[in-house]
Amino acid sequence: MTTDSPELRRSLWALDGVNFFLADVQAGLGPFLGVYLINKETWNPANIGLILTLGGAVGLLLNAPAGALIDATKYKRALLAGAAALTSFGTFIVTLKPTFAVVTAAQLLTGIAGVVLGPVIAAIALGMVGPKRYAAQTGRMQAFNHAGNVVGSAVAGLAGYLISLRMGFWLASLFGIFVVLSTLLIKPNLINHDVARGMKPKDDADDGDDKPSGFRVLLRNRPLLILAAVVGLWQLANGAMLPITGQKLAVGDANDGALYQAALIIVAQVVMIPMAMLVARRGDRWGRKPLMVLAFAVLPVRGVLFILAQYPGEVIAVQALDGIGAGLQGALFAIMVADLTRGSGRYNIAFGAATMVQGIGGALSPTLAGAIDAAAGYGAAMWALTGIAVVALILLVLAVPETRASSDEPPETSDVAPEPTAVG
Template sequence: MTTDSPELKRSLWALDGVNFFLADVQAGLGPFLGVYLINKETWNPANIGLILTLGGAVGLLLNAPAGALIDASRHKRALLAGAAALTSFGTFIVTLKPTFAVVTAAQLITGVAGVVLGPVIAAIALGMVGPKRYAAQTGRMQAFNHAGNVMGSAVAGLAGYLISLKMGFWLASLFGIFVVLATLMIKGHLINDDLARGLKPKEDDGDDEKPSGFRMLLRNRPLLLLAAVVGLWQLGNGAMLTITGQKLAVGNSGEGALYQAALIIVAQVVMIPMALLVSKRGDQWGRKPLMIAAFAVLPIRGLLFVVASNPGEVIAIQALDGIGAGLQGALFAIMVADLTRGSGRFNVAFGAATMVQGIGATLSPALAGAIDQAAGYTTAMLALTGIAVVALVLLIVTVPETRSSVDEPPKSKSAEAEPSPVG
């Protein structure tokens, strides 16, 4: 068994740092934006939902082209650093003056950056460790991302309660510098660009493998089904935290910031062991059983939110989001990698699938905000819960197991371990 070189180990730790600090940066323009705006003049649940929708909408048409760029690029670290810097800048400018124009600009900036961040991190990881270690590496990265979210949310919440929500946004923006520094610590020559796009490395055989045509995306029925059901899940999940946080924040943005931090932290703490579970057991147990578990907790969470009567109950229920989002977030990229192995189009496929997923996440705040404004919180939450039930049924019925036999762990100690693709 080939062990990782010290240089590769250091680069993988740097990639963990990217995931940790990037979560701190993104904590600012997440649910805290709704809490920040809800008590500002001219802002209400409907137009907050609209502005949050704009941030996701800008990236919908850019996801697949961004994936193609990442597939072709040999400068993935530069793409990562640039996108992180844009996210940091967008987080900062929203505090200058929370007008519709300024907040829209911030959402557009972070929306463009967001279409690069997820796929380029996934590509760098795949290029460094190869497909057979990718599930374990993805779970590990997600664990660091959730740990960063805990820290970022705690900082933003405490700053909002003790000082001002602006301070939370400023600190989140500051973490963008650490993302860039961690990115520079990753050694570029350790990223195999063929592995990063889902091809075999050139040294594995004498013939250069060529990427598949783009039509392979439309012909890959399991990939299309996976993207569709995850998009539906995001439609049900995306606004649950947002409208619940706004409900707790009405009339007191300081306490609202503290409640929002607690809602995020309790979920993120649970997500850490869920991501590690995927890292340790994703190959052994299979992807689909874990994804079904992720989908099953969402309607339960929605129903419990409806009957919750005080902030303590709401915060406890939010722990279920840690199970659902923790499993789904780690599994999605792994399943896309499974379904595109050998095609050379991993990042295009990941971008396209993320686009479909993003449609659900983007529409969710606008849909829930409009229903909340017209018919109240309970009706909006029940609508999201119904969507979650449909997503669960479709996952069970239509999406196959994506793990192949080559991903299964060896059945005996004598089985030959796979050598590391680099180092």
């Protein structure tokens, strides 16, 4: 049994800091942006849905190329720091003057940065700990990310209630500096760039010719394509539930709306922390699919309860279910893509492409729900999202296989995996 070196432990803690502070930077995006705009002149649910869609849409054509870049480059820390800085800047400029042009520019900037952030953090983690420890590390990172979301949402909500919503955006932007500093504390020589792209470690390779597979191997990977499509459908159902609910509570009073939105986010993020830890501790023993089915099953229940809820307190209580669904799905998706591409050397481009498909659902969700909300009301929009969630659950159960390899199951006597080989 071996333990991590002090240098690796410090770098892993720095990566935890990246996930924590990055969540603070991103806390103002999406739901808080909708609350900020809902009582502004010329902004209504349909317009807000369209503008939120733009941020996700910009990445649809860039996800796969960004993944290919991450596969190829050894400057992963620079990509991470640059994308975090761009997100911070986009979060700041949205407060300068909330015109359609300015908000569109901000969403485009943060959308471009978002294309890089998820895959490059996943690649750095995989390159540092290796595939056998990746599930545990992903759960740990997600736990820190959710903790950061709790802090960021509390800061944005309290600032919006006590001072102004703009102050919340400014503070969120300030956290971008801490993301860059945390990134610089990660030792670059600890990132094995071959392992980070999904190739086998040298000592696990069947022979000395361990090279990346051709791109066509991804198109022939039917389980990967099905997984991406099903999760994309889940995102179509899930993406707009929180924003339109927050906008409903915010109509007529942006300050109270900011406080309600903060409560909606915080209650979910608090529940997401133990869910991420569950994936870290049990994802290898129990398998990926049972936990993913649970994540999908709670979404239609949440949609129905949102429709039935009459008071802000009830709505906030229902939002706790998002902690179960999004908490599990967020951690499991990257792990399952890594499972399905192990040994191909194409993990990051596969993750980027799968994220693109997932992002299509997330990007279309606010526009779909906003249009239905504007035409037929909040209840109709939520019923539509709930129906999509039911379809996604059925397809997951019937079409998506278990992805965990038998070799991933840890021995009963030890939870400690070997330390990865450091490669410059």
